[in-house]
Amino acid sequence: MLTLGIESSCDETAAAVVDGSKILSSLVATQHDVHERFGGVVPELASRRHMENIAPLVCGALEKAGVKLSDIGGVAATFAPGLVGSLLVGLSAAKGIAYAQNIPFIGVNHLEGHLNAAALESGEIPLPYIGLVVSGGHTSLYLVSGFGKYSLLGATRDDAAGEAFDKVAKLLELGYPGGPAIDKVSSKGNPKAFRFSKPNFHDDDTLDFSFSGVKTAVLLLHRDEAKKGKVGEKFTVDCAASFQNFVVNFLTERTIAAAKRHHAKAVVISGGVAANKKLREKIAEAAKDAGIPSYVPSMHLCTDNAAMIAYVGGRYLESGRRDALTLNAVANLEIG
Ligand code: KG4
Ligand code: ZN
Numbered sequence: 001m002l003t004l005g006i007e008s009s010c011d012e013t014a015a016a017v018v019d020g021s022k023i024l025s026s027l028v029a030t031q032h033d034v035h036e037r038f039g040g041v042v043p044e045l046a047s048r049r050h051m052e053n054i055a056p057l058v059c060g061a062l063e064k065a066g067v068k069l070s071d072i073g074g075v076a077a078t079f080a081p082g083l084v085g086s087l088l089v090g091l092s093a094a095k096g097i098a099y100a101q102n103i104p105f106i107g108v109n110h111l112e113g114h115l116n117a118a119a120l121e122s123g124e125i126p127l128p129y130i131g132l133v134v135s136g137g138h139t140s141l142y143l144v145s146g147f148g149k150y151s152l153l154g155a156t157r158d159d160a161a162g163e164a165f166d167k168v169a170k171l172l173e174l175g176y177p178g179g180p181a182i183d184k185v186s187s188k189g190n191p192k193a194f195r196f197s198k199p200n201f202h203d204d205d206t207l208d209f210s211f212s213g214v215k216t217a218v219l220l221l222h223r224d225e226a227k228k229g230k231v232g233e234k235f236t237v238d239c240a241a242s243f244q245n246f247v248v249n250f251l252t253e254r255t256i257a258a259a260k261r262h263h264a265k266a267v268v269i270s271g272g273v274a275a276n277k278k279l280r281e282k283i284a285e286a287a288k289d290a291g292i293p294s295y296v297p298s299m300h301l302c303t304d305n306a307a308m309i310a311y312v313g314g315r316y317l318e319s320g321r322r323d324a325l326t327l328n329a330v331a332n333l334e335i336g
Helices: 032-038 043-065 084-101 110-122 161-171 178-186 212-227 233-261 277-289 307-318
Strands: 002-007 012-019 022-030 074-080 105-109 129-134 139-146 149-155 266-270
Touching: 002 043, 002 084, 002 307, 012 043, 012 307, 022 043, 032 043, 043 084, 074 084, 074 110, 074 307, 084 105, 105 110, 105 307, 110 129, 110 139, 110 266, 110 307, 129 233, 139 233, 149 233, 161 178, 161 212, 161 233, 178 233, 178 277, 212 233, 233 266, 233 277, 266 277
Parallel strands: 002 074, 074 105, 129 266
Antiparallel strands: 002 012, 012 022, 129 139, 139 149
16 A cells, blocks of 8 residues: 655654555655754744645655555654644645545654654564664653554653754854764764763663753853863864764663663664764664664664655554544654
């Protein structure tokens, strides 16, 4: 069955057509030009840009896939979590198409999309596996024991890793979005120039994360260096590299600890931060050392896209699940 997927949870409008796990088309329209000067996503502007982009993107995805709307067997759209005004644009478009074409509709949780992105390229992943979803809004570890069977093992207690990347990049005046900017300049810096300490949770067993501490540490370091007149290019690249090193090590350590504790057969990472070069290398290395395979999706499947939504939606539709056209958008909704 051909599934049309629509994603509009944050600042990316995306549409895709998949046939099972085969991607026939996957288009993404970023809005970086809109939000860049604010240093973060402005919800109202995001919704308005989604409105402009949604129809051309859906038409473009159908055209690129070489199919007509009448060939589509079902429509899937992200309904949670995200910015409600943004979610509503994609969700309403999907419902309209389903109603007009008289085909089934299903809402997909964005996190479930990320968690299954690797399967689009790698097919079946050995079960159970540990999935790390690390993005601008989430940093969560799951034990995945089957499709739709997720247990949340740990999550950030404050900022998401991507949010920390964006805020540190803003402070270092590296531009927006911050993750790719830090990733790029870090190769020129010394990752050991500054040491940041891990949060103390008073609970040795926890698989939770916290990134507000390192964010504040970077802020204080920047302030002190600025007082000494030492904030120049060297400081910026060393600080970026040291911050990235801290985040990558923290994410990797927790992921591998979870894999060992739950005797996982594989490790999967996904979400925008999973596009980070160092994280991709480090996870692959650490998983190899632990004797388990790692699955790291291609960059375009790590960041927000509609192929992952179409894939997950398609699997549920194939199993007979459907949602009513009254399904609402939800800002916060965990899985597992
Ligand atoms: O999954 P995503 O596209 O959207 C959300 O669901 O949040 O993730 C966006 C986040 C942003 O915070 C962005 O700075 C971060 O992913 N990101 C990166 C990289 N590419 C995107 N962080 C670190 N390194 C990257 N290469
Ligand atoms: Zn995302």
